[in-house]
Amino acid sequence: MEEYKKRLSLALSETGALFFDEGLVLKDGRPTPYFVNIGKFNTGRLLIELGSFFAEMLAEKSLLHKIDIIVGPSYKGSSIASGAAVAIFEHYGREILFDYDRKEAKKHGERSSSSSLFVNNAFFNKCKIFAVDDVITSMGTKIELIEKINKETQGLSCNIVGLGIVVDREQTTAVYDDKGEVILNKKGLNPVEEFTSNTGIPFFSIAGIREIVEYLYINKVPLIISNKKRPMDESLKKEFDNYMDVYGRE
Numbered sequence: 001m002e003e004y005k006k007r008l009s010l011a012l013s014e015t016g017a018l019f020f021d022e023g024l025v026l027k028d029g030r031p032t033p034y035f036v037n038i039g040k041f042n043t044g045r046l047l048i049e050l051g052s053f054f055a056e057m058l059a060e061k062s063l064l065h066k067i068d069i070i071v072g073p074s075y076k077g078s079s080i081a082s083g084a085a086v087a088i089f090e091h092y093g094r095e096i097l098f099d100y101d102r103k104e105a106k107k108h109g110e111r112s113s114s115s116s117l118f119v120n121n122a123f124f125n126k127c128k129i130f131a132v133d134d135v136i137t138s139m140g141t142k143i144e145l146i147e148k149i150n151k152e153t154q155g156l157s158c159n160i161v162g163l164g165i166v167v168d169r170e171q172t173t174a175v176y177d178d179k180g181e182v183i184l185n186k187k188g189l190n191p192v193e194e195f196t197s198n199t200g201i202p203f204f205s206i207a208g209i210r211e212i213v214e215y216l217y218i219n220k221v222p223l224i225i226s227n228k229k230r231p232m233d234e235s236l237k238k239e240f241d242n243y244m245d246v247y248g249r250e
Helices: 003-015 044-060 076-092 139-152 190-200 209-218 234-247
Strands: 018-025 031-036 069-072 097-100 129-137 159-168 203-208 222-225 228-231
Touching: 003 044, 003 159, 003 203, 003 209, 031 209, 031 234, 044 076, 044 159, 044 203, 069 076, 076 097, 076 129, 129 139, 139 159, 139 190, 159 190, 159 209, 159 228, 190 203, 203 209, 209 222
Parallel strands: 018 222, 069 097, 069 129, 129 159, 159 203
Antiparallel strands: 018 031, 222 228
């Protein structure tokens, strides 16, 4: 396991960004024994540390010099994009622009004529873009961001070179019945395969949830479990493994 993945795992524990509890439900309606809240990286130190994980992953993948702009979706993705840009400059001396989208297009001030969908107006002709976000279950938010980028860069020869995620939940998508109710204990599609197939954009993650949990379990690192901080025991690890057997990607 790469050192930056170990550091991410420990930071998820330190901040409480990764926690386990009963009764947790994902946005898609499925139950989950754990949750990841990257919003817990909420200080300057933690934000730069989060950015450093991206910087090291991009360096390992030989992508640092293939990127001009890092873009994240509002709201959490905006801080991730800025933190990554800062860390890349701090650790590798490469200055990269960052940007993030608006919830509504701006229709006043310096971009009133073009109704810009992005805050920093960073895109330029032939720019190379790397999109970032916190976690994935489905790819809905990511596809929406890609569509916004494509709309904003119409007329420019821009290239989205990748999508990077902090933590990959490594799950299939939810399955619903005719009434729109989620069907439990059933695997859906592989959202990463669907995303890369439909967009042609490579997918990257700093770490997958299986390797994070395995590292924390083996090393008896304390986590927030039912509002108490303690190492994961065998029964909780088995619950996690069973959950991944039901909903996880191969």
